[in-house]
Amino acid sequence: MNILTGNDLATGDVTWWTGEGWSIHVNDAVDVGDKGEEIAQAELAARRVNEAYVIEATAGADGIRPAHIKDRIRALGPTVRLDLSLKPADPSAGNWVI
Amino acid sequence: MYQYDKYDQAMVDARVAEFRDQTQRRLAGQLTEAQFRPLRLMNGLYLQLHAYMLRVAVPYGTLSSKQMKMLAHIARKYDRDYGHFTTRQNIQYNWIKLSDAPDILADLARVEMHAIQTSGNCIRNISSDQYAGVAADEIADPRPLAELLRQWSSFHPEFTYLPRKFKIAVISSKQDRAAMRLHDIGIELVEKDGVVGAKIFVGGGMGRTPMIAPEIRDFVPFSEVVSYLEACLRVYNRHGRRDNKYKARIKILVHEMGKEEYTRQVEEEFAHMKTLGLDPPVAELERIAAHFAPPPYEIGLSDEIDLSDRDFAVWVDSQVAPHKQPGYAIVNISLKPIGGIPGDASSAQIDLIAELAAQYSFDELRVTHAQNIVLAHVKKADLYALWKALEAADLGTANLDLISDIIACPGLDYCSLANARSIPVAQKIAQRFSDIGRQKELGELKLKISGCINACGHHHAGNIGILGVDRKGVENYQLLLGGSGAEDVSLGQITGPGFDENGIVDAVEKATEVYLANRTEGERFVDTYRRIGMAPFKEALYA
Numbered sequence: 055m056n057i058l059t060g061n062d063l064a065t066g067d068v069t070w071w072t073g074e075g076w077s078i079h080v081n082d083a084v085d086v087g088d089k090g091e092e093i094a095q096a097e098l099a100a101r102r103v104n105e106a107y108v109i110e111a112t113a114g115a116d117g118i119r120p121a122h123i124k125d126r127i128r129a130l131g132p133t134v135r136l137d138l139s140l141k142p143a144d145p146s147a148g149n150w151v152i
Numbered sequence: 153m154y155q156y157d158k159y160d161q162a163m164v165d166a167r168v169a170e171f172r173d174q175t176q177r178r179l180a181g182q183l184t185e186a187q188f189r190p191l192r193l194m195n196g197l198y199l200q201l202h203a204y205m206l207r208v209a210v211p212y213g214t215l216s217s218k219q220m221k222m223l224a225h226i227a228r229k230y231d232r233d234y235g236h237f238t239t240r241q242n243i244q245y246n247w248i249k250l251s252d253a254p255d256i257l258a259d260l261a262r263v264e265m266h267a268i269q270t271s272g273n274c275i276r277n278i279s280s281d282q283y284a285g286v287a288a289d290e291i292a293d294p295r296p297l298a299e300l301l302r303q304w305s306s307f308h309p310e311f312t313y314l315p316r317k318f319k320i321a322v323i324s325s326k327q328d329r330a331a332m333r334l335h336d337i338g339i340e341l342v343e344k345d346g347v348v349g350a351k352i353f354v355g356g357g358m359g360r361t362p363m364i365a366p367e368i369r370d371f372v373p374f375s376e377v378v379s380y381l382e383a384c385l386r387v388y389n390r391h392g393r394r395d396n397k398y399k400a401r402i403k404i405l406v407h408e409m410g411k412e413e414y415t416r417q418v419e420e421e422f423a424h425m426k427t428l429g430l431d432p433p434v435a436e437l438e439r440i441a442a443h444f445a446p447p448p449y450e451i452g453l454s455d456e457i458d459l460s461d462r463d464f465a466v467w468v469d470s471q472v473a474p475h476k477q478p479g480y481a482i483v484n485i486s487l488k489p490i491g492g493i494p495g496d497a498s499s500a501q502i503d504l505i506a507e508l509a510a511q512y513s514f515d516e517l518r519v520t521h522a523q524n525i526v527l528a529h530v531k532k533a534d535l536y537a538l539w540k541a542l543e544a545a546d547l548g549t550a551n552l553d554l555i556s557d558i559i560a561c562p563g564l565d566y567c568s569l570a571n572a573r574s575i576p577v578a579q580k581i582a583q584r585f586s587d588i589g590r591q592k593e594l595g596e597l598k599l600k601i602s603g604c605i606n607a608c609g610h611h612h613a614g615n616i617g618i619l620g621v622d623r624k625g626v627e628n629y630q631l632l633l634g635g636s637g638a639e640d641v642s643l644g645q646i647t648g649p650g651f652d653e654n655g656i657v658d659a660v661e662k663a664t665e666v667y668l669a670n671r672t673e674g675e676r677f678v679d680t681y682r683r684i685g686m687a688p689f690k691e692a693l694y695a
Contacts, residue, residue, distance in 0.1 A: 064179060065249045066203035101181050105199060122625055124564060127573075128201050132565040134493055134575045138232055138247075152627075152653075 055085035055113055058093055059125065060106030068128045069103060076103060079140065080129035081117040116150070126151045153214050153516055154299045154443040156264045163307065164261045167268055171195050172254035179251065196267025197253050200568050204248040207270040208260060212280035212298040212322070213241030213519040220506035220517060222263040227499040230256050235502060237487060237495040239559055239610055240319070241279050241519040242270060246566055268306065273314045275305035275385075279321045281329045282520040285444060286528045288476045291341045292348045294324040296441040297377065300432065303440075304378050311385050315392030316400035318385070319357070330521060331613055331637030333365045334358055336402045337384060342371060349373045354384055354414070355406030358607035362643050363403040368415040376422075378431050383421035387414060446477075447514035447529055453479020457532050466588060467539050470550035481532050483513075485525040485542060486549035486557065490586045491579050494560040495523030504545050512538050521610075522559055522598075524552070554591040555599055555664070556582040559610050563603030563620060564627070570603035572620025572627035573653075577601055580657045585664075594664055597677045598636070613637035615678040616660055617644040629656035633663060633689055634681045642678075645686060647693055662692045 057080075058071035069076035070083035071093060077083070086093055090108030097103045110121040120126050131139025133148040141147035156164070171191070178188040192198075196207040208223070215223075223243055227235045230252045231245040238244055248256065260266055269276055278298045285293040301320060305311065311318070321332045324341035332338035338353035349371045356365025372380045388402045391409065406414045455478060459465035473482040485505060488494050497505070505525055509517040512534050513527035520526055530538060542548040551557045558581060561567065563574030578601055585591055600614030604621075611617035617632035628650040635644030651659050664677070666689050671680045681689070 061199055061203070064251050066199060066247075068202055098185065101179070104185055123622075123627065124201070124568075124570075127564055131202060133573065134565050134579070 055111050055118075056087060056090055056108050057083040057111045057118065057120070058086050058090045058106060058108050059083070059120075059128065060094070060097070060103035063101050063104045066104075070129075071097070071106075080111075080120065083111070083118050085113075119150075123151060153216060154211075154295075154440065160264070160303075161261075164264070164266045164268070167195070167266065168254065168257045168261050171257060175250060175254050190272070192250075192253070193271040194268065195253070195257065196270035197248070197250070198271060200246065200566055201564075202566065203246065204250055204253065205566070206245045206248045206253065206256060206267055207238070208243050208245070208265060208267050209270050209277045210242050210265075210519050211302050212278050212284070212295055213282055213521075214284075214295065215517050215519065216263075217506040217510040217515045217517070219263045219265055220502060220509065222259060222265065224499040224502035224506065226256055226259060227502060234496055234498045236493075236562060237497065237519050237523050237525070239521050239523060239561070239608055240277055241282075241521055242277055243519070244562075246562070272312075273316050273318075274312050275308065275314075275318045275320065278302050278305070279319070279330055279335070279521060281323045281325060282518040282526040283329060283473065283482055283528065284324065284518075285446065286475050286477070286480075286482055287325045287327070288474055289326060290324040291343050292324055293441075293444050294322040294339075294341055295444045296437070297339070297341065297350070297374070298322045299440050299443070300378065300437065301381070304381070311389065314385070314389055315394045316397065316402075318388075318402065320381075326639055328637070328639040328641070331610065331641075333641045334362075334610075334613055334637055335365065337381065338365050339377070344371045347373060350377050350380075352380065352384070354418075355403040355411075357401055357403045358610060358612045359401070360398060360605045360607075361401075361404065362607070362612040363407060364641050364643065365403070366406070366411045368411060368418065375434070375437070376426065376431055379425040379428075380418075380422050382430060383418045383425050386421050386425075387417045447516075449477045449480060449529070450531070451478075453531060453533065455479060455532060457535060461536070463543075464536055464539050467548060467550040468535060470552050470554070472535065475529070477529070479532055481530050481535060483527040483530045483535070483538065484520070484552045485527065485547050486551055487524050487547075488551055488557050488582070489546050489549045490556060490582045492546075492582075493575050494558050494578050497525075501545055501547060504541070505547070508538060508541055522557065524557070550588060551591060553596045553598060555585045555594055555597045555616075556591055557598070558582060559598075559600040559614070561602050561604075561609035563601075563609075567603060567608075569606055570620065571605075571622035572603050572629065574601045574603040574609055574618075574620060577618060577620070577629060577653060577656060580653070581660055584657055584661060594667070595676055597664070599660070600635075610637060611635070612643050613641075614644055615676075615681070616663060618656060618660075619646075621650060623650070627653060629653065631656065631659050631663070631693070633686065634678060636678055640678070642682075647686065647690055649694070659693055663689055666692045
């Protein structure tokens with residue numbers, strides 16, 4: 055699947071396109087098919103997101119997993135500060151990245 | 153230390169107001185990202201993996217307690233309660249909101265700080281020796297020249313859009329603690345016939361094409377250094393490549409043009425520059441130098457230190473360096489606790505260091521390129537109390553220049569340019585060698601890790617260097633041996649095929665075993681490597 059990601063313009067938070075808006079949780083992302091660039095341009099113009107781009111991902115039992123490690127780290131947070139990640143209570147969360 | 157005059161303050165205040173307006177226009181949709189991006193970068197505001205990142209300049213690594221307190225305040229109020237001290241003696245905040253950035257810059261301006269020229273193709277923060285002004289072997293204090301160059305390079309209209317970024321380091325001791333010859337311009341203060349001047353090295357750097365800067369001038373009188381650097385930059389600005397960013401640094405120009413031809417053109421330009429009267433008058437040099445007068449040291453103090461507390465003795469042995477003033481010492485505060493993140497400090501730690509600097513070190517501290525902090529003027533009689541306070545705040549690690557005193561860039565955990573994570577590797581290596589006795593047995597061993605070829609973690613200059621690469625989407629780590637950023641500068645050589653995250657830790661351990669098996673009396677790791685060469689290491693690593 056192709057999913058769309060960017061950073062919130064005002065806060066810089068990593069965000070994922072949900073089909074209706076943006077979420078900080080990658081599992082809320084939807085397959086944008088071949089419409090990613092089009093959506094990105096519209097959302098950039100509307101100042102809701104910054105530096106949006108389309109990535110490949112897979113959907114499995116554990117949810118949506120970006121294909122590249124860089125985007126998995128973006129989806130989780132720094133593996134060396136899990137307390138600052140989106141899964142602060144899960145000490146094994148970093149394994150998902152690798 | 154230097155204090156802003158009305159011109160400095162007016163420039164910084166005006167920039168804050170300008171950036172506040174630009175930010176508001178961006179958020180209101182009056183500026184596109186394409187228009188805004190270069191403006192925010194001119195103010196040190198990057199967009200990284202998780203958020204905006206603000207890089208704050210720490211001129212030649214020197215801070216007052218008040219400024220350090222402000223850095224803690226920013227970490228607490230606007231970030232996630234910590235900051236990251238960098239290999240260019242700056243500090244970075246990783247979780248900044250765009251809407252907060254103007255307020256942060258305004259807070260910085262209140263303590264004579266800013267984030268100007270911490271990005272972009274301009275002259276970046278001038279770096280220097282963290283022992284400036286207190287090293288026993290220094291020719292003269294390098295900070296007045298570093299400050300002069302800060303003023304000269306700030307908003308320099310001719311050098312705002314260079315072919316590529318430009319980094320200058322100034323040192324004044326034979327012992328190089330600033331990786332001087334791995335800068336675009338390295339300056340070493342020297343004395344000739346009783347006159348202090350500058351030896352100039354041009355065309356060094358790390359990154360994808362590491363080079364050691366060759367000497368192009370053995371002596372420039374102090375009073376003409378600005379004109380000489382102006383000439384160096386002019387020749388670069390004229391001929392440096394703008395068609396290919398990977399070939400745009402001055403090191404490529406000097407290499408391709410040849411040192412002799414580059415120098416000839418610089419000398420020609422220098423002869424012209426001297427006729428323009430650009431060099432500051434003596435009174436201005438004296439005004440700047442007066443800010444760096446030695447603090448009011450007490451005289452007649454004892455040099456005795458009670459080392460009966462064994463842990464304290466270990467710390468003194470590792471972290472305390474000789475001071476030129478009797479009764480005083482230089483204290484290195486490690487930001488490398490075993491298993492910690494190199495260079496990171498919490499707001500509470502930053503606050504505490506500021507308070508300790510006020511109490512014990514004449515209100516002043518320095519950031520080192522090795523991502524540690526220095527208190528430059530501590531009475532030996534105060535060392536024990538200082539150590540106790542540091543220990544209580546997890547700042548008492550005794551590992552200066554040992555294998556766990558690792559330089560590491562933020563890597564893929566934070567940086568959008570990185571290919572692999574650096575910090576977890578640093579943590580695993582530090583944990584593998586956590587025993588202080590084992591570290592001391594290995595002796596001086598500088599280990600440096602970069603998460604990509606841009607080399608912010610100085611891997612080329614590590615006695616042991618590690619470069620993280622992306623191999624088909626998987627992190628892989630190349631090992632380099634034999635680098636040095638010190639006065640015996642050298643570039644590390646890649647051992648061979650890379651390793652995975654655990655394999656690189658094992659590889660480092662094997663390299664240390666080869667060293668221990670082969671070293672002769674008094675040899676450091678890098679000395680043994682230079683004597684026996686790569687072959688025994690490769691044999692052990694790839695058997």
